[in-house]
Amino acid sequence: MTPDKEIFTTEEAAQMMGCAPSTIEEHARARVLPGVRMGHEWRFPREAFMNAINTLAITGELHRDSPKRKAKAVATDKGKGAKPGRRNPIPELPTLRSVG
Template identity: 35%
Template sequence: MTLETIGSEEVAELLRCTPQQVEELARAGEIPGLKFGRPWLFVRADLLAYLAEKARAEAQERRAKRQPNAPTPIVKPRRKVAPPLPQPARM
């Protein structure tokens, strides 16, 4: 499996900003990136997943502001914790 890496210029086109802004965001930890020597490298799939997650979170915040009295949704964990194993009987 190969991961497509892109540079600051391509990320800037994707985010519609400047390469300098991309590098500032990466330095601040706002977007996932890796400083490899002088240039920054970004994994396209990781960047898109991060952006999608951030967009969903911001949309949720906007919905909460529109409906301030609405209950916050309960997020269930994906995996259930296995029940504890029964203890052997002591004699």
Template identity: 45%
Template sequence: MELLTYTVEEVAAMLGTARSATYEAVREGRIPAVRMGRRWLIPRERFHAWLNGAAVDKAA
């Protein structure tokens, strides 16, 4: 079964950013995420939609 979410650590690795910078982006709402207790989880579909939108914005 494929997971529906990524962890902040997984997203940081995919983006090639520091974990602390990724947490900051999540807390500021720049990366779509949901809080589950003490953990932040990034929904896969929302993350990929955000990533595709960010790539389009940079190309413009």
């Protein structure tokens, strides 16, 4: 990687930051790091990337308006306050005493 390069690849950004490429991609998807997705590859403009890293180093976080990821839904029993019609109730399995 040359120091005057204007656009970094995921691997170059990861090498510069000393982390795995998957970490860089994860932060790019979460919009913590500024990147552009080109097909299956991410590209990072040098100036925006360095500004984001400097902001993270100074404040500890970037001030973005993007919402955080929602938690994944888990199966619940309808009798315990779940919204009707959203999921099928978990069926009760027969016990050994109730069979035969």
